[in-house]
Amino acid sequence: MLVAGVLDTLLAGVHRIVAPNPSVMTGPGTNTYLLGNKRITVLDPGPAIPVHIEAIEAGVAQLGGVIERIVTTHTHPDHSPGAAALQARFKVPVIGAEIADDGHQDTSFAPTHGLSHDDCFDVDGGVLRAIHTPGHVGNHFCFFHEPSGTMFTGDHIMQGSTVVIIPPAGDMADYIASLRLLLNYPLKFLAPGHGTLIETPVEEVEGLIAHRQSREDKVWAALKDVQRGDLDALVRVAYQDVDEAIHPIAKLSLWAHLLKLEKESSAKQDNGQWELIS
Known part of the structure; x- marks a missing residue:
């Protein structure tokens, strides 16, 4: 069971x-992660809730370490706002x-350094890529x-739930390609x-790819069934297996699937009405 504010050691040099x-x-x-034991990287500082910032500071003190840097997976308001409070307190780089x-x-996010693919950081002698x-x-x-074979996935993969893709910043084709990219790494966790640590990483990634393809098939079938419809009409068919409260x-995500099909010249829209391209 996950308990807020408690420092949990998951693996050597990996704390949550x-x-x-x-x-x-x-x-x-x-989840905010503290990586390392002495020279600590804070990964996803989370929301700027005072008791959470205090819990991070207490966790670092419990480890007997110091914060060396703060890194973020992305800038949604539940992941990055805590960076400003920690940066002000510890005067360390914010990278994202x-x-x-x-x-x-999160419009308050102001990194001191940008981030590029394959950037590497030394975390207590191990590489964080x-x-x-x-x-x-x-x-x-x-x-x-x-060192641990752990992929920190932010909101790319959530335990026990699928991820919502919100266009235009979210893109379904990119999402599926990024899932496949993870399979290039020697994943252990x-x-x-x-959510909690996932100990079957390859199966999880492959299952998510299959799920997205299955959902795309249902979107395709909904377009065929409805013939021409807006998001409200299509979601009732394509997501009939999902509680209506979640619609x-x-x-x-339905919108993201439709935009993917549109880019692939499989569907088209006119004034919010979607249909297959025959």
């Missing part, structure tokens, strides 16, 4: 603190990729901790931004 922000979108809360605000971003994984959002990065959120 859960933020007190549970919700439908965040599950049990956002920026993106134009689409109404869903940045992996650009657009899809959930264009500035999303996963981080591969080479997935450490998600929400407002499901419509966002």
